[in-house]
Amino acid sequence: KLLATPGALKLGGEKKEITIMMSDLRGFTSLTEQLPPETVVAIINNYLKCMVDVIQNYNGTILEFIGDAIMTIFGAPLWTSDHAVQAVACALEMQLAMEEVNRWNQDNNYPEIQMGIGINTGHVVVGNIGSEKRTKYGCVGSQVNTTSRIESYSLGGQVLISRETLQALGDIRPELSEEFEASPKGIKEPIKIFSLSGLGDPYNLFLKQGGHEVIQLAEAVQ
Amino acid sequence: KLLATPGALKLGGEKKEITIMMSDLRGFTSLTEQLPPETVVAIINNYLKCMVDVIQNYNGTILEFIGDAIMTIFGAPLWTSDHAVQAVACALEMQLAMEEVNRWNQDNNYPEIQMGIGINTGHVVVGNIGSEKRTKYGCVGSQVNTTSRIESYSLGGQVLISRETLQALGDIRPELSEEFEASPKGIKEPIKIFSLSGLGDPYNLFLKQGGHEVIQLAEAVQ
Numbered sequence: 001k002l003l004a005t006p007g008a009l010k011l012g013g014e015k016k017e018i019t020i021m022m023s024d025l026r027g028f029t030s031l032t033e034q035l036p037p038e039t040v041v042a043i044i045n046n047y048l049k050c051m052v053d054v055i056q057n058y059n060g061t062i063l064e065f066i067g068d069a070i071m072t073i074f075g076a077p078l079w080t081s082d083h084a085v086q087a088v089a090c091a092l093e094m095q096l097a098m099e100e101v102n103r104w105n106q107d108n109n110y111p112e113i114q115m116g117i118g119i120n121t122g123h124v125v126v127g128n129i130g131s132e133k134r135t136k137y138g139c140v141g142s143q144v145n146t147t148s149r150i151e152s153y154s155l156g157g158q159v160l161i162s163r164e165t166l167q168a169l170g171d172i173r174p175e176l177s178e179e180f181e182a183s184p185k186g187i188k189e190p191i192k193i194f195s196l197s198g199l200g201d202p203y204n205l206f207l208k209q210g211g212h213e214v215i216q217l218a219e220a221v222q
Numbered sequence: 223k224l225l226a227t228p229g230a231l232k233l234g235g236e237k238k239e240i241t242i243m244m245s246d247l248r249g250f251t252s253l254t255e256q257l258p259p260e261t262v263v264a265i266i267n268n269y270l271k272c273m274v275d276v277i278q279n280y281n282g283t284i285l286e287f288i289g290d291a292i293m294t295i296f297g298a299p300l301w302t303s304d305h306a307v308q309a310v311a312c313a314l315e316m317q318l319a320m321e322e323v324n325r326w327n328q329d330n331n332y333p334e335i336q337m338g339i340g341i342n343t344g345h346v347v348v349g350n351i352g353s354e355k356r357t358k359y360g361c362v363g364s365q366v367n368t369t370s371r372i373e374s375y376s377l378g379g380q381v382l383i384s385r386e387t388l389q390a391l392g393d394i395r396p397e398l399s400e401e402f403e404a405s406p407k408g409i410k411e412p413i414k415i416f417s418l419s420g421l422g423d424p425y426n427l428f429l430k431q432g433g434h435e436v437i438q439l440a441e442a443v444q
Contacts, residue, residue: 012263013259013262013264014260028362029364029366032347032362032364033364037235037236037349038234038235040362041235042234045352049353049354051353052355053353064286065351065356066286066293067362071288125259127263129263129266129267129270129289130267131270131273131274133278138288138289139289140250140266140289141251141289142252142254144251144289145251
């Protein structure tokens, strides 16, 4: 696809608005201390396989696997104007796919695992980053750090999104279950975080959430 | 080298004591907001090239570039008993190589950059992690998180190491400039962190540090 789009990939680096998604297993690290190494790797690899399938369906660009964490961007290297919607729909479907992951874990007598997701939209520098010996597509900028902070607040089963991502959803109607303000270390202004529980037409993806009250947004968030 | 060592790389995952090194530019993210994207990528790529050269000299396995951050392990996939010494010597030489990086930055009218490094030694699960479509060598375990915490305390120019890494240095005499205890979020016990300023024979690598008092260790740390 990149080969068919000359100029789609600028080598020198460019500034672009994209949506960044970070996901991570919750509590898995302490599990790894108790399980045989083969089991740890088998659980992670099955989980990653399921997630990669979903991410590819939504045209996400996976930048990294870091242990059980996945860093994905939407809107680069190939530009798409609906990067925020794609990211959010992808995240909901990833959470729904965790059912399948845990069915497989159960079938193999492995423990249940849970994933948290953080999503943010903003301008970053994207480009081929690395040495001559080892280059890969990547991104840098404070919005990457912000995404990582947002993700760090997520509980298992949650999709947390920033106000910027919410605003970028446009006409697509989100269903939110919670909102809160956070002042993470290293970030000047407090950030407003929303817990997303569903996405309306044409996606119709809804998380099964117990005990959370759903706030229907009457109008777009300013 | 791997091809010549049958069995060196177990596919299923194994538990190993290794040394993990994480490095990151300090304050670079806010710089990226002010510089043209081409400059951001040029600065990062020159910096990474210099660091990769040093890391390869010490047989480090680079697992990730995450923007300007580098995650490296020593002692896997190819085992070496002196993984802690290799990591620490590598880190000191990386800091010394920042002079060359900044000379190049200055020649190009780019701003000076500074790097912090965190090092930790412990048991992790290593193996080929990923989906069928995308697999790579990686590691998981709480010691990875601990390393990341240690790195987060480092200032530009510093090499911070855990007590476990210090103990693993064996006969090699370290020069330390500071020690402190930290209780990072998500880690149960407080961790003891040492700021390393040099390494004796046969390495003889010493950081130029202004204003830091040097503590000579009379005996190995228990």
